[in-house]
Amino acid sequence: MTNLATNLLNTASKQPDATMIAMGGKHLPYGMMYQAAAKLAGDLRASGIEPGDRVALILPNVPAFPVTFFATLMAGGIVVPMNPLLKAGEIDFFFTNSGAKIAFVWPDFVEEVTKGAANSGTQVIPCDPMGPLAGHLASGEPITEPTERADDDTAIILYTSGTTGRPKGAELTHANIHLNATRCALDIAQITPDDVVMGCLPLFHVFGLVVGLQAAVIAGASLALIPRFDPADAIKTIANERVTVMLGVPTMYAAVLNHPDSDSLDASSLRTCCSGGSAMPHEVQRAFEEKFDAQILEGYGLSETSPVATFNLPGRPTKSGTIGMAIPGCELKIIDESGAALGPGEVGEIAIRGDNVMKGYWDNPQATAEAIPDGWFRTGDLATVDEDGYYTIVDRKKDMILRGGMNVYPREVEELIYTHPDVLEVAVVAVPDELLGENVGAAIVMRPGATTTIAEVQEWTKERIAAYKYPRRVWQVEELPKGPTGKVLRREVHAPTT
Template identity: 40%
Template sequence: MHNAVLPDERARRNPSAACIADDELQLTNSAFAGRVRAAAGALQRRGVEPGDVVAVVLPNRVELVVALFAAWRLGAAVTPVNPALTAAEARYQIEDSGAVVVLGDGSGPDVATMDVADLPAVAAGAGPAPVPADPAALALLIHTSGTTGRPKGVMLDHANLTAMCAMAIASVGLGPSDHSLLVLPLFHVNGIVVSVLSPLLAGGRATIAGRFRPAAFFPAVEAVRPTYFSAVPAIYAMLATLPEEVRPDTSSLRLAICGAAPMPAELIGRFERRYRIPIVEGYGLSEGTCASTINPVGGIRKPGTVGLPIPGQEVAIVDARGRRVTDGSPGEVVVRGPNVMCGYLNRPEETARTVVDGWLHTGDVGRFDEDGYLVLVDRIKDMIIRGGENIYPKEIESVLHSHPAVLEVAVVGRAHTVLGEVPVAFVTLNPGATATAAQLHEHCAGSLSTYKRPADIVMVPTLPRNPVGKIDKIRLRDRLAESGSTAG
């Protein structure tokens, strides 16, 4: 089913069934379809035509999803903009995308050309008819977080979304009884695909949570009774450290999904034991429309891995020359399938370097274990070379994570006048836990070769994060560079 006609089709099949909700609105299928038609009419009156781009600068709320489907109804694409960006950052994305309308609500940067309040709740007449289905039409422009320069617009067409949603529905076993609780931002493809499009296409429904707050999460679960949610490791870490007296009713949840960054096996075990919710860890990129591997819901889940290749995609490991690695050694993870992006907007050279003969080069180092599960070793760009020896920060991070006092870890390289680089670990502790840097150094000595051990362990209250919740190692490297230290 083409995304543009999904609201109408749901309304035709079961008009009174629940569709989508947030803290302010609860819409049935019929009401949601009506709002999409009305919004499409309002956008059309603002000049939106097939092939155009609509920028949406909104926090998580129902109207963002309405705008998404309204644009698709007109044959336009959407670029969702993080409302926490500065005005200059938002303008860069808007100008880069060529958006003809910028929808906002006044809560974010002052860049909107149309207020969300101007989207009528009821259409005047039937509203614009959906444009003829075109799988190759651009659907989403997702801008990367910009850790390697200016953010790039990842072009995803409707064929990408259709393929990815079908894979997600099959992999997680979604059906009409499923109800997602959205806690991830809707300016990221994971939130759109996993928590909105897939459950709606499967006949289920979605509830949009506001800004994530650990203390408010489980009361929301008990109130709306979702069957699953998707989150990043940082969210699971915060939930795992809630006060011991927090013992919520989680019986409605059949699973939780983890993506965006590898999750330490120790944290998975701690969360599952406490809340009795199985975590299904997966892996993917915006350039791959969200996910490429996943631990099987109905099979063996292996913490410390990101699962098996999703049926419908090929995942392989290649060496520096692009030759496939089949002996279990690490190499770059590459992905091929109908979910691979159309390219980077207006960046043909970067597209050609990233997608080679249909294979998406992820920039991640990984290996397959003896059962075919993908183990992520690290990012290629994060590898530290100390005196000619390659060090993958994730190995050090995993060792530090195994200490009972440690909550989160990030290891980055610091310049060294003789060795080139040395690893430095930034560590946060569990609430109420105590551990010194010296104790953590001793802990590392029992598991790591001398050259892999951190030159320094820095205790910090929190770790910096980028807009999608990943630890921002760029800022940590900048901190080390600003300190000017090259000892180690």
Template identity: 40%
Template sequence: MRSRITTIATDLRERGVAIDDRVLMVLPTSAEFVFIYHALLSLGATPVTVNPLCAPREIEYFIEDAGCSLAISWDESTDAVATATTGRDLPLWVVSSGEFDALPDDVPPDDLVDVDPDHAAVLLYTSGTTGKPKGAVLTHRNLIFTGDVISRVLETGPQDVMGTALPLFHVFGQGSVMASVYTAGSCFSVIRPFDPVKVLDTVAEHRLTGLSGVPTMWMAMLHAETDRRPEEFAQLRVASSGGAAMPVEVAKAFKARFGATILDGYGLSETTGGGTVNLPEGLRKEGSVGQALPGTKIAILDPLGKQLPVGEVGEVALSGPMVMREYWNRPDATAAARSGEWFLSGDLGRVDDDGHVYIVDRKKDLVIRGGYNVYPREVEEVLYSHPAIRQAAVVGVPDERLGEEVAAVYAVVDGASLEPGELRAWLADKLAAYKIPRLYQEVQALPTGATGKILKRGIDRNSLLTSGTRTSRQTTPTG
């Protein structure tokens, strides 16, 4: 691997790439992504990694905002990048699968560029749900710290073979997975595209000891039909999960079928994907995303930035070596995201007496129904415990009487049937009455992003209001 990275770094240097350059990478999960990414880091250049499904207009924005000097795209999906670079003084390198397979393995290591630990290593753009995407500047220190601490938490080493079908352009794939794999000296298998049977085949054939994914992936594997025997998964000991809430029932079922313990955690692009984790031998608490990673601090703050007592809900704030340096060229946004030493996550949560963190919800997802706060994540956790539900999302929709009403959109497992009235009755003894959704809509599948995370902004609220099934409700918010 080192020889290939050295050879590719030489190629990049001949293409004019130097220290401090930003290079657009529009590549899928692949060996080529891994090689080019690390070659750029060795030159002191900064990869700008974006989703290969982006439209030309989006790619143009990334090129302009980051000030890229080179664009690299995939031969199977290069049209959008070619369109975005047309008419610009910006060279384009189109890479194909297997392009580096024939590179020699005996190239002596090149001299690495000496950069400060706080030098920009990678530029990751946020989703931009509340405006134009902002580029989170992650440093070499961020990546090294996160890779080291996660590899120690997962207890991985050179004996391990880790695998993932996650998109590597995302922070989870880079910070939590790739950085930890190479920090520990483990082997790495990448799978593309995600297919539950293909992933299970890879686990068996590559003898994977670890696997990383998001809840939708674990659920798909649970329901996958495979001829693989249980003993073929015997070496799989750990699975790391992130990107969204991990339903407790899904984790239990995965452990029962495949023998691996799913360790979920919490992090953001701005924290290199790190923040909290459930430890392999630690006390697991239902609904908790674990405790702060070693070397990391978590606090719950009120709107004025004051720390709240144990058990009270407020904004989750993080501090430690995994927090980004800044938002690229956005000093105002950088300042707004900080309160003293703390990075403000935009998530609502609480901490218990043992330091276990519970993410209640995104601040923007909070539903206020008749003056009562309803946290969608809490309701979703209960929905996922229903054996017929495969996907679920809870959102707020406008209501003339209560301000907002609680709505649930769900997809069922193959062969199952679940009527809205039946589901509401099932929820009746599991949630306070004001938290129970009154609007229901069954769909074939919920909209998801590249990581498999359900995208609530993709749910059509108008459709919910016009065609969703409204169940009976009483005349008070609590009924």
């Protein structure tokens, strides 16, 4: 391995006419996509992009994303994927912090991105579905052999969500991504050139970028893209493209499951479903598997771990409700506040070591040292491990509710509320309490046509969980705030002030 883009070259050389990207009824072959990336790589070099320079991608799931992604790598550059919905102030930070020289941008976002580029001087280049519009880059000879890079050279900088202060840019190396994507393709999803992978996760997110795009390219499979997740579009794509491997976060599986069109969906092509990003509610998993006769394998990872760290692996017993066991090349342990390892069944923080752990945070040695003080990356996630090495997430360390000295884990309460037949979605969060410091609150989305009241759901919950755990404040919302992958953002859930 010298450059991640070598994977595209290898697959395009073996099967140039095989479909790499399927979208909107069109099928784009590997050979054509590689040629487009090689030409753009030459144009980038002619425009002054040298090895190590940063190039931002602010694009939805369209073919232009893989073209610009692989072109940047082929020229030796570092890719900075960014959420297209960022505002000018956020864009300014990302551009200034990363030092991005160029940004490939979808037309809908050019105005906002241009405002955000005022301080950094980043060149904004609009793109159509296949790549950059003409006239913005110098013309150069195609770079047909990817620029030599070391395994430990940075390939991408992925900015974390910034739950505490400014976002930090996780530096993932060529080896980080190649090894993790290879294990996802071969050991977990067992993808072959005959497979069609569902590309409904955003490619600017590590899950979609590595487990979707990179794993598909390594295996020589097709990636069926949806520009932005919509359950109706997902259902059509599964049927029309005969999707065999679906990747998603729990809210995506729930949205497909609960959509009216799913009742007539022929999902017989589905072979493997993989879930990550947040904990899969047991009730959603049970109902999806029962309706579509397709098993969901749950895993776990973070931007800083490239991303996958654990999975319920094929060929081994699957334990529903767990995130599985450590994947090859990765070690996990449960630790206490002092860093000492804990035994089976004890709740502690997950620490990770392996070839999937990031190089560090971009231009932030202090944050790197805090996150990886002793070679083990501190995840901030609370979990237990059983005697067989299967891990179960209890909650985010920062999400835990401390109610009068008693620990309440939101996921446990959510799991119970999800089993109520009239509840569609729920987020359990801490609410201020003058006496106890924090108390338990729940924001609930009811199913359409539900007649059960919020008060009745609260009483139902109270009867089924320990007294200190049931939510004292419950309120109804039309929808829950979600991130780019559809993951519920607990930090943005707040109780009404009245």
